[in-house]
Amino acid sequence: MKTTITLMGKTYQFKSLKEIMAKANEEKSGDQLAGIHAQDAQERIAARHVLSELTLADIRNNPLLPPEEDEVSRVIEEGVNEKIYASIRNWTVAELREYLLSPNVTNNEIAHIRRGLTSEMIAAVTKIMTNLDLIQAASKITVExxxxxxxxxxxxxxxxxxxxxxxxxxxxxxxxxxxxxxxxxxxxxxxxxxxxxxxxxxxxxxxxxxxxxxxxxxxxxxxxxxxxxxxxxxxxxxxxxxxxxxxxxxxxxxxxxxxxxxxxxxxxxxxxxxxxxxxxxxxxxxxxxxxxxxxxxxxxxxxxxxxxxxxxxxxxxxxxxxxxxxxxxxxxxxxxxxxxxxxxxxxxxxxxxxxxxxxxxxxxxxxxxxxxxxxxxxxxxxxxxxxxxxxxxxxxxxxxxxxxxxxxxxxxxxxxxxxxxxxxxxxxxxxxxxxxxxxxxxxxxxxxxxxxx
Amino acid sequence: MNQADIQQIVEKVMMELQTRISQQSEDKIDKDEKSFHYTAVDWLTHVPNPKFPEGIDELRKVTPARIGVWRTGTRPLTKTILKLQLDHAAAVDAVSGEVLDSLLKEFNLFTVETCYENKEVYLKRPDKGRVLTEEAVKTIQERCVKKPQVQIVVSDGLSASAIEANLRDIYPALLDSLEVNGLTQGTPFFVKGGRVACMDHIGEILQPEVLVLLIGERPGLVSANSMSAYMCYRPRKGTVESERTVISNIHSGGTHPVEAGAYIGTVLRKMIDQKASGVRLEL
CATH class of the missing domain: 3.20.20.70 (Aldolase class I)
Structure with a gap:
């Protein structure tokens, strides 16, 4: 998994997926309280760039909280449909974002791929979406x-x-x-x-x-x-x-x-x-x-x-x-x-x-x-x-x-x-x-x- | 004094009275022209044609919730909006208040501080409000009875005005209820800039059997003065939220402070008997 990026000649080095996920967030006082926030606005965007290039498999293979240590992680892992996951595992997070927003993708397609997604993958794509992205993608989904x-x-x-x-x-x-x-x-x-x-x-x-x-x-x-x-x-x-x-x-x-x-x-x-x-x-x-x-x-x-x-x-x-x-x-x-x-x-x-x-x-x-x-x-x-x-x-x-x-x-x-x-x-x-x-x-x-x- | 004299006096008095009344009403008109006077009734709005006209008051009487307010289209009436904004403004201003020393003296509460530094840090860094300063630890060790059965602590939390409004009612009732339940207390004190979990740090220092913390809640609009009583059996570092028992919403319009104080002793007694608090405690 790549954790380093150079943007316009400036290099940003991250230690782990956990750090990339935290720093890619929009500014929140809670992440600051936890001491895991991006140090400045550019580092935030650098983390977001890295995250957008990671694959869904990168995210699944580098658990933030291993299933052996946490029952919520186990529940999430048990819920994954392996066949559907295998069909999307090489997608980057950016590709997932663009898939969700593409006009041909409707509630049905989303209902299908969600079975291959973990909560961490969903969190990752959310971090690289703008407010209007979040509104448009959500508006496609109907849950009765x-x-x-x-x-x-x-x-x-x-x-x-x-x-x-x-x-x-x-x-x-x-x-x-x-x-x-x-x-x-x-x-x-x-x-x-x-x-x-x-x-x-x-x-x-x-x-x-x-x-x-x-x-x-x-x-x-x-x-x-x-x-x-x-x-x-x-x-x-x-x-x-x-x-x-x-x-x-x-x-x-x-x-x-x-x-x-x-x-x-x-x-x-x-x-x-x-x-x-x-x-x-x-x-x-x-x-x-x-x-x-x-x-x-x-x-x-x-x-x-x-x-x-x-x-x-x-x-x-x-x-x-x-x-x-x-x-x-x-x-x-x-x-x-x-x-x-x-x-x-x-x-x-x-x-x-x-x-x-x-x-x-x-x-x-x-x-x-x-x-x-x-x-x-x-x-x-x-x-x-x-x-x-x-x-x-x-x-x-x-x-x-x-x-x-x-x-x-x-x-x-x-x-x-x-x-x-x-x-x-x-x-x-x-x-x-x-x-x-x-x-x-x-x-x-x-x-x-x-x-x- | 004959009839005519009496008549004259009465007329004179009547004249004077009339002059005074007209002066008063002129004053009133004068005042009303220059300023508006809002009292509670002036914010009241009315449902124009209720199915049961007497029903609106009946419903309003049983809840402080803002009901029976009516609407223009789907939007609230102007007065209703302005009252909401006024109350929000008061609550915002209340967050920055401080408990008066004179009140704490009345109950012989000395003051120690957490590591909160100032109000803004207090709001952004609750972790700092959970730990007492080194000086506070020293003071508590010097002045307090160790390993008491019941330790009482009071803290401003997010509403200093909650302490101002309720302490005089809840505190004596609490002391009475300890006595009724055969409980003894250690040396009570006040924590400035406290969060609920400062109980754990105090638990480590004094090792009480049970601890009750009276703390100001974050202010709401109906009640900027709401207080909570958090109770814990053997509080210590690592206590989780579900191990604490709480009576919240203590204020004159919610659980009355006298009633709450009287109830706390019963809860503490059960904690000691069951050696448990929070979700494991059967009330």
């Missing part, structure tokens, strides 16, 4: 999944209703659900982040949302985003869960910090397939986000974009209904400002889609980041253009429990109108029946939460 309802169809934009409450008050959660539904949001999932991580409390929220969904015949699914072990206890005690949730990391050590392992996820998978309330077959909801491995000191010197790709490699194993990158939640030490958040949002969405995952994005920021609501509106338009499966919706973008801002119900409604996108089909029919939507547009009664009293 089904829980109680089907989402992800072309021209559809779903939303998660995120009706969190600062002390899990059931009436308060309900009130925010009513607001979401009245704006046509909630087709991806009605998902609550609980404050109290106990089985009793999680069960109470699960059963409240399930009753509400049944009462109004809403074509959607419920989920309470507690730790997976808490959800398992709640389900065993009679909690009605359509989806099982868990945050993922891209290394075994990172997952240990989350209190999970492949063994535990396998066990949870069996439980939800057996005791979950949804039709399926897709019954998982995963969340990811660049920087979580570094934050748990479980990154092995690997850059945060590559680690994020590895989360998707792990997620694939469980055929999830939805995967969501919580792109700006983690804070300024990983993504410092809006430029970095926007870039990461487009990278994550593209990488997830190239893995064949039903990607959504929590377009968000915290108050100690250099970003504001305008930046989120910008990213939301870019993602909708890229064909994102769903976006997170919060009442006026302000999550009064998690203390950060996302997109508002209004924003999701605006994106649909602006870009001529519709809610998920079954949910749209329900909205029409409720009189909230007509011909893809909100009616005069939309925005009235008392419709559900």
């Amino acid at each position: 999944t089904r829980c109680n309802t089907t989402i992800g169809q072309k021209g559809r934009l779903a939303g998660r209703a995120q009706p969190n409450h600062p002390n899990d008050n059931l009436q308060g959660i309900k009130a925010a659900i009513f607001e979401a539904l009245s704006y046509g949001v909630g087709d991806a999932v009605i998902g609550i982040n609980p404050v109290i991580d106990t089985a009793d409390s999680v069960k109470a929220i699960l059963n409240m949302t399930k009753e509400l969904i049944e009462k109004w015949n809403i074509p959607t699914q419920n989920c309470v985003l507690a730790h997976v072990t808490t959800q398992m206890r709640a389900i065993k005690q009679g909690g009605a869960a359509d989806l099982l949730f868990q945050s993922l990391a891209g290394t075994e050590l990172g997952n240990k910090a989350f209190g999970i392992s492949v063994e535990l996820l396998d066990e949870a998978n069996e439980l939800i397939l057996k005791e979950g309330t949804a039709a399926g077959p897709n019954v998982w909801y995963f969340e990811t986000g660049q920087g979580s491995e570094l934050s748990a000191d479980a990154h092995h010197g690997i850059d945060q974009l590559t680690l994020e790709a590895r989360c998707y490699g792990l997620a694939k194993r469980y055929k999830p209904f939805i995967v969501n990158t919580v792109v700006g939640f983690i804070g300024p030490e990983y993504l410092y400002n809006s430029k970095q958040v926007i870039r990461a949002g487009l990278e994550d969405h593209f990488m997830g889609k190239l893995h064949g995952l039903p990607m959504g994005v929590d377009v968000c920021y915290t108050n100690h980041m250099k970003a504001d609501q305008n930046d989120m509106e910008n990213l939301a338009v870019l993602l909708a253009a890229a064909g994102v499966n769903f976006l997170i919706g919060v009442a006026m973008a302000d999550d009064c429990m998690l203390n950060y801002q996302s997109l508002s119900f209004h924003d999701i409604a605006t994106l649909r109108e602006l870009l001529h996108m519709r809610p998920a089909p079954e949910f749209e029919r329900w909205l029409e029946k409720m009189g909230i939507m007509e011909n893809g547009r909100l009616t005069s009664i939309a925005g009235d939460p008392t419709l559900f009293l």
Whole structure:
């Protein structure tokens, strides 16, 4: 594997694929925090040149984290189709980029080659793609999944209703659900982040949302985003869960910090397939986000974009209904400002889609980041253009429990109108029946939460 | 005093009153012409024809979420947007605040620092907020009881105003709950520029059975004053996140600080009894 390059007479020498991968990234505070970033702008581009010339076989033959040492690496390796890999192993990363962007290559061709790609190859090509490259390539990929309802169809934009409450008050959660539904949001999932991580409390929220969904015949699914072990206890005690949730990391050590392992996820998978309330077959909801491995000191010197790709490699194993990158939640030490958040949002969405995952994005920021609501509106338009499966919706973008801002119900409604996108089909029919939507547009009664009293 | 005199006095008083009232209203008009006065109600917007008119208030009462705000087309109304921007501005400004020494004195908390240097480095380098300075280690060793059953630590974290707003409520309740649960504490102190994992370093220095860290959360819009209580059984270098138990969202509109303080003792008791914390702890 070549690791040295001379550009216009200046020579750049890299020690390893790990170093090339890290230095080829767009500037991110997280890579700087890890001390693996390019020393200057030209070194960054030099690394990118080298990376573009490497073959997919170079990447597979030089594992950043060997399968013997890490179970996420093993999951990714086991997922590779050797015949398809053999047919593309001599492609350079540049050739992969140009293949993805060529006009003859459609969803079908991409679905075929993805089986020969590892998460590291997907990370590599992402690093040499511009923002508009990421949008165009992702927009070719359609990933449809089904829980109680089907989402992800072309021209559809779903939303998660995120009706969190600062002390899990059931009436308060309900009130925010009513607001979401009245704006046509909630087709991806009605998902609550609980404050109290106990089985009793999680069960109470699960059963409240399930009753509400049944009462109004809403074509959607419920989920309470507690730790997976808490959800398992709640389900065993009679909690009605359509989806099982868990945050993922891209290394075994990172997952240990989350209190999970492949063994535990396998066990949870069996439980939800057996005791979950949804039709399926897709019954998982995963969340990811660049920087979580570094934050748990479980990154092995690997850059945060590559680690994020590895989360998707792990997620694939469980055929999830939805995967969501919580792109700006983690804070300024990983993504410092809006430029970095926007870039990461487009990278994550593209990488997830190239893995064949039903990607959504929590377009968000915290108050100690250099970003504001305008930046989120910008990213939301870019993602909708890229064909994102769903976006997170919060009442006026302000999550009064998690203390950060996302997109508002209004924003999701605006994106649909602006870009001529519709809610998920079954949910749209329900909205029409409720009189909230007509011909893809909100009616005069939309925005009235008392419709559900 | 006859009837006429009384009449005269009443008329005089009435005249004076009227003059005063008209002066007041002139003042008011004068003021209103020159400035706008926004109080909480002035940001309220209304759903024009709700299906259940009394329902909007009912729904708003049960959540601090911004609901029932209405729209123009698919966009929010102007006041709703401006209120969001105002609250964001306040939260941004709150990140840079500092806890007053006088408050820490009230609870006999002495101050030590992490290696955070300054606010900007603090934000970009959380690793520095997890390690105490050499001076801090020395001070703690000199002033604190070693191997206590419960070690209490307070830190500003990402919101100094969370400590300002909640410490007076949570701290006495916490001390009471330790007593109720038959627990004894060591020597409490304040860590400036702390991150959650500074618990591990403190654990190494003092080796408490359990440690509770009261720390400011990153500010949100509804609550720039939200605090978390992180608890860990035998914290030490290498403790992973899932080994910590947390009560988050402690503020007057979330989990009330008095309630949280009263609950912490129960959690710590269970940790000691089960010799575990985090996901392995059964609450």
